[in-house]
Amino acid sequence: MASDRSDSAAPLLAGCALWKQGAEARIYRGKFLGRAAVVKHRFPKRYRHPQLDEKLTRRRTVQEARAALRCRKAGISVPVVYFVDYTTHCIFMEDLVGSITVRDHIVTTQQSGDNPESLGGLADEMGRILAKMHDEDVIHGDLTTSNMLLRNGSEGPGADLVLIDFGLSYTSALPEDKGVDMYVLEKAFLSTHPNTESLFQQLLNSYTAASKKAPAVIKKLDEVRLRGRKRSMVG
Amino acid sequence: MHVTHELELFPEYSVTQMLFTDVKNAAALRKSAMEGQINGALINPAMLVDPFQALVAANKAVHLQKAGKMKTRSLLSEIIFNLSPTNNISEAFRRFGMSDGDGAVHVVTVHPREDMSDVDTILARVEGRQVPVGEISTFTDVPGIKKLYKVTPSEEKCGSLLEAVVCRMAVKDVV
Numbered sequence: 204m205a206s207d208r209s210d211s212a213a214p215l216l217a218g219c220a221l222w223k224q225g226a227e228a229r230i231y232r233g234k235f236l237g238r239a240a241v242v243k244h245r246f247p248k249r250y251r252h253p254q255l256d257e258k259l260t261r262r263r264t265v266q267e268a269r270a271a272l273r274c275r276k277a278g279i280s281v282p283v284v285y286f287v288d289y290t291t292h293c294i295f296m297e298d299l300v301g302s303i304t305v306r307d308h309i310v311t312t313q314q315s316g317d318n319p320e321s322l323g324g325l326a327d328e329m330g331r332i333l334a335k336m337h338d339e340d341v342i343h344g345d346l347t348t349s350n351m352l353l354r355n356g357s358e359g360p361g362a363d364l365v366l367i368d369f370g371l372s373y374t375s376a377l378p379e380d381k382g383v384d385m386y387v388l389e390k391a392f393l394s395t396h397p398n399t400e401s402l403f404q405q406l407l408n409s410y411t412a413a414s415k416k417a418p419a420v421i422k423k424l425d426e427v428r429l430r431g432r433k434r435s436m437v438g
Numbered sequence: 439m440h441v442t443h444e445l446e447l448f449p450e451y452s453v454t455q456m457l458f459t460d461v462k463n464a465a466a467l468r469k470s471a472m473e474g475q476i477n478g479a480l481i482n483p484a485m486l487v488d489p490f491q492a493l494v495a496a497n498k499a500v501h502l503q504k505a506g507k508m509k510t511r512s513l514l515s516e517i518i519f520n521l522s523p524t525n526n527i528s529e530a531f532r533r534f535g536m537s538d539g540d541g542a543v544h545v546v547t548v549h550p551r552e553d554m555s556d557v558d559t560i561l562a563r564v565e566g567r568q569v570p571v572g573e574i575s576t577f578t579d580v581p582g583i584k585k586l587y588k589v590t591p592s593e594e595k596c597g598s599l600l601e602a603v604v605c606r607m608a609v610k611d612v613v
Contacts, residue, residue, distance in 0.1 A: 237490075284604075
């Protein structure tokens, strides 16, 4: 029964508090063996065919766990995975207490009006981290400023960026896939944060400087931009 | 000295860890554990970075036992197996389990919450000197662990050795 599958996670989540609900998963906060932890529960989707749902949910959980380890090995900050329950599709990971999303940081900085140049350092760091990730042939799949966290107190120079939400990630060496990854970020970036074209360009410059494979990726990014949606001026 | 931690996910159980040095009866202890006379996983402390690492292994073991999905035959051997970064069971026992010639041992036992009788049995059986579990780092073979878990230098920049180890333990079934 579909309702059984959703309830089967209940005992595991007993001591935790629901923090966020997305279309894909519910995020809980609690303790894991004494440490502040976040539990990401990919709950069953009843609008899907049950077998498909199980396959998809399991795949996303597995991809997320794998990508976390691959990124860590490459020196990219991602939350530490403590425990994965493959029966209920729960991932128990490190809770970055006091962190804020890059999205919120940019919004607050723009709203307060002072020192928009400080965001330049952030753009540089984002470019560097993404270059490292793509050099590892890890495609994030859902790059947005909401999927990047700034560790507590590191909003200034030397931003300590943490990437999250690798459910749509996969491995690819193709510049096309990396270009699309960057295109997704560009679209998300520019639509969420108005008047940040030059900031994003700074991110791309930093990306190019940090990776030898970047020129091919940027070339593909330009091609994908031309391809994009609603490009044809046909009525 | 010994440290007891309850498992938030399985509140009916607690995990107690004990650390001993100058152990004289390692071989006899191993035999007792294998025969089921003592309820404790006997671990080589050189392979442990922090008590949290053993807790994570025990938590996963209890979870798999409840789900009927253990890879080994008993809860205690599953704890040892979970410490290993690979899926090879005999290799895990070799590297992480205590050997007959060892002078130090870290014991992990999973027991019902308020019931410390298993702990008392172990304390009575071990011929050695008990030291605080917090001192585990004095036994840790850091270069050995880095090599065994294949920890990269760039990884050490973004987190501690404990984090690197725990992450591998959590993800090893799908990597």
